Amino acid sequence: MASDAAFDHERYAALRGGGRIGARVHAVAVTTSTMDDARAGADRHGAEGCGDAYLAGEQTAGRGRFGRRWVAAPGAALLVTFQLCPTAGPHTPLLSAAGGLATAEAVEAACGLGVTLKWPNDVLAGGRKLAGILADARSPRGGRLEVFLGIGVNLYEAATAGLPPDERARATSIEGAGATPPDPEPLLAELSRALERRVEQIARDPSAFLEDWRVRLETIGRRVQLAAAGVDAGAAGVVEGVAAGVTESGELTLRLDDGSERSFAAGDVTTL
The missing domain is CATH 2.30.30.100 (SH3 type barrels.)
Structure with a gap:
């Protein structure tokens, strides 16, 4: 994997501000899967890597929920996996929902596009899928929990070009929904901040998180x-x-x- 010189770390850091989640970004131009990169990074860094983000301009073997492939043309999507290290508890499963809610908030903040959620965490624009989230967990050392949260946001219509016809008909992008796609630095900064807020909220006040999530879920009542x-x-x-x-x-x-x-x-x- 080659380092992605196109990602401006200084600009991102200035936009991101403080916080643990997304404080360190490992950016590459091409990889097989950011999820695999995050797992390998966690093996190397251990607890020091908690909060790290693994970003790629293109992934050749990305995957979504239920084993589906996540394919996108180079630079057409924001592709990132976060390494989270929560304390295991009854609300740990909500981290997957936090990924969806944070992504929705980040998209709205970065480009002004109104979006909703389909249970549990698909981000929709105009009823079509704009972003997807995959959560994977493991306990590799001494019972410490690691949750890898993979997020893909379609920026340009080229991101949907490689999908099968039936899936492409249900997909969209920020460009396709009529908004201007943001650069990766401000979008990732918004995403890191939103994810940190929601992860902290789950730990502090899960009932409030659930209510915020319910409001976004267009699935409810249908x-x-x-x-x-x-x-x-x-x-x-x-x-x-x-x-x-x-x-x-x-x-x-x-x-x-x-x-x-x-x-x-x-x-x-x-x-x-």
Whole structure:
């Protein structure tokens, strides 16, 4: 991996200000996956790397939720993974939601584009996917938890060109939504600050975080189809119902046609 000389670290640092998350950025021009870079960096730096951001102008083997590929033309998307080191607890699963909420806030602050969220953390503009988040966790040393939060934001329409036709029809970019794409430095600075605020809020006042997240979720109150994943997949398969809310750990609660309610920790939601 070659260092990305195009990323202006001094400009970014001036825009970022203080804080731990995103204080140090490892930027490269091309990599296989920023998630893999972050894991390797965590192996090298240990606890000293907590909060580090791993940025790439292009990734050749990026991945999204449910094993989907995340592809983008060089420079067409903001591609970054953060190494987080939270204290494990009942609200740790909310870090994935924090990634989505922080990304939405960063996009709005950096370019003025209004966005919403689809449960749990897809960022939408005009009902089409603008950004995606992938969270992966491990406990490599002495029980210390590491959460790797991978975030991809489509800046230009070229970011969607390599998608299959059906996925491309559901995707957009900041450019495609009619706004001017920001440079990576101000967008990453906004993202780092927003993510730090939301991670701290989860630790300090998870109820307030949940309320802020609920307000952004366009999924709530709508009839949806959910393709269950993880531990729910075998028993549930595909379920339809009205999205009634989210639980304290971030699960989506569906009100089924028979009047019963069921909560799901993971799945792919389609609005009907």
